[in-house]
Amino acid sequence: MKTFKNNMIMIKYVAKFCPLYIISSFFAIIASSVSSLIEVMIVEKVINLVLEEKADFNIIVKELILFFGILILSLIVKRIHYGYLVARNRHLWVKKIQRVMFEKAAKLDIASFDNPKEYDLFHRALTQGDLKGINTFDAFVHFLINVAKFFTIGIYIVIKDPLLLIAVVVQSTVAYIIQYKNNKMWYKTSKEMETNQRRYGYIKRVFYLEKYTCDIKTTNLPNLLIEKEEEVRVNLDKGYRDTENKGFLYNILEDITSQIVRNFAVYVYLMWKVYKNIINIASFAASVNAILRVTNYIYGVVWSMGRLRDNALYIDDFLWLMNYQPKVEDSGGKKLESTHPVIEIEHVGFKYPDQEEYVLQDINLKIEPREKIAIIGYNGAGKTTLIKLLLKFYHVSEGDLKIDGNSFLDVDEKEIRKMYVSLFQNFQIYSVSVLENVLLRSRKYETDDEVVWEALKKAGLYDKIMATEKKLDTIMTKEFDDKGLVLSGGEQQKLAIARVFAADTPIIILDEPTSSLDPISEYEINKKILKLYAEKTVILISHRLSTVVDANKIYMMEKGRIIEQGNHIQLMKKKGKYYEMFETQAHFYQESQ
Known part of the structure; x- marks a missing residue:
């Protein structure tokens, strides 16, 4: 029942x-049934006409013209469907369903990416859902065609000799059971191998992605990965080998049954009828032809049912994505009126889904409009997690987050995020044009070019891009363009920072995006942002304290808590953890000069 419902x-x-596609498939089903019946009938008709001593040749030709006329018409209908409409509609389906799936994927909660089970469902849906959909329909059409052919030729067989259906029933039952077990076994194996397949895919990506090249060339990473690949391959080989061995035995059993029932038993029975003069040679040939065809149609029906059952299992993954109801994303809520909101964090605690340990505990702070604040601390202090809460990637576990007095729970996440331009340390450069990399959208307004050029100037990348042949239309990376522009690590960070300069939002979040720059360049960039955006709220995340000394207020975090707060001068006077960290970094930097 579930298989039928899913399909x-x-x-x-x-x-x-x-x-x-639905309409053309209907005509293809009719044409296939008609052509199969004609192909069986024509054998008996021709043999009988040839054996008749007084047969009129003109009548033979006329009947052949009629038969072949119908046959050719049926073949034309099938050719239009399979030779033209199938490919065209498959492309159309993939185009449309992928758009829907991408839109759904964009609305997945971040928590679903953190959950291995949900991520596997998402991965299977996105990588297989598009083709599984059209394959399901193709299998359904294949099923209907074979059912139609089966009944068409089946009626012909019943008219000739009802006992022949016994062979058909036995063969179809065995074939169905074997295919059912085979398909179920392969789906189970596929699910069990999912994690190993993803690990194998990851290892392959490390070898061909440019960002891993340095480690590949200068370390023993290739040997390590090859060892890991061998471990994964052993698991894959074992899983698939066991399934292949069982499948081989199933196929042998099916072949033996087919030979005994379909060929041996049927031939002996029909030859006995010829011997007893119950039927003539024409009926013998037609009956054998019909039985062989019906058996093939049964295989077609069984194969189609297997594909439908197999697809139904994968359709579960597709429907999980289609029916996914995010808890955070696309949840609706209030609109925001203010252009310079106040953000309040009140006794916030947070732990990731399915985790017992709190990452943030009793966080309290207030961010006023146009204020420049810094959140600092060592790695693992909870800085980035706090930013994810500010962006409403997750709901808080305890306490409340407010924007202009409204709880984040009551405000549309899109309204919250449009207040920010955020740049993280793990920013990405995409294989699209420079302009599209900066705006993260296509060219839309007349002022777009001017905005991007100004942003590149502020980021220190103007001369580099101006020197290229296509300027703002230069494609980044060489993934899809041999003439693509490849930037150094520092230049990539400047391009990413240009996104901040090009954005028009009241709040700027910088989560260590300049960490690959030298301290002086990083300080200059941050200082420029603070100076240029006096009318904006700026939130700086860093563990390099020299870059945050100009902030109005600094919050130091440790183990998910705020342990110190104040401006640079106040915190230095306290001579607490901030003072120790600042002095240590300053001493280290002086020694490195």
Whole structure:
């Protein structure tokens, strides 16, 4: 029942996006049934006409013209469907369903990426859902075609000799059971191998992605990865080998049954009828032809049912994505009126889903409009997690986050995020144009070029881009363009920082995006941002304290708590953890000069 329900849901999607495909498939089913019947009948008719001593040749030709005329018409209908419409509609389906899936994927909560089980579901849905959908419909059409052929030729067989159906029933039952077990076994193996397949894919990516090249060339990383690949391959080989061995035995059993029932038993029975003069040679040939065809149609039905059952299992993954209801994303809520909001964090505690340990505990702070604050601390202090809460990637576990007095829970996440331009330390450079990398959208307004050029000037990358042939239309990276621009690590950070300069939002969040720059360059960039955006709220995240000395207020975090707060002068006077960290870094930097 679930198999049928899942497949019907998928077929409805196909009907919605590719209605012409449904219509052409209907005619293909009719044409296939007609052509199969003609091909069986023509054998008996021709042999009988040839054996007749007084047969009129003109009548033979006329009947052949009629038969072949119908056959050719049926073949034309099938050729239009399979030779043209199938490929066209498959492309149309993939195009439309991928758009829907991408839109759904964009609304997944961050928590779903943290959950291995949900991530596996998401991965399977996104990588296989598009083709599984159209494959489901194709299998359904294949099923209907074979059912139609089966009944068409089956009626012909019943008219000839009902006893022949016994062979058909036995063969179809065995084939169905074997295919059912085989498909179920392969799906189970596929699910069990999912994690190993992803690990194998990760190892392959490390070898071909440019960002890993230095480690590949200068360390023993290749040997380590090859060892890991061997471990993964052993698991994959064992899992698939066991399944292949069982599948081989199933196929042998099916072949033996087919030979005994379909060939040996049927031939002996029909030859006995010829011997007893119950039927003539024409009926013998037609019956054998019909039985062989019906058996093949049964295989087609069983194969289609297996594919439908197999697809239904994967459709579960697809439907998980389609029916996914985010808890944070796309949840709706209030609109924000203020252009310079006040943000309040009140006794906030947070732990990641399915985790017992709190990452943040009793966090309290207030960010006033146009204030420049810094959140500092060693790695693992909880700085980035706090920023994720400010961006409403998660709901807090305890306490409350407020924006202009409204709880984050009551405000649309899109309203909150449009207040920010955020740049993280793990920023990405995409294989699109310079302009699109800065704006993170396509060219839309007349002022876009001017905005991007100004942002590149402020980021210190103007001359580099101006020297390229296509200027702002230069494609970044060489992944899709041999003439693509490849920037150094520092230049990539400047390009990413240009996104901040190009944005028009009241709040700027910088989560250590300049960590690859030298301390002086990082300080200059941050100082420029603080100076240029006096009318904006700026939140700096850093563990390099020299870059945050100009902030209005500094919050020092340790083990998920705020342990000190104040401006640079106040914190230095306290001679607490901030003072120790600052002096240590200053001493280290002086020694390195």
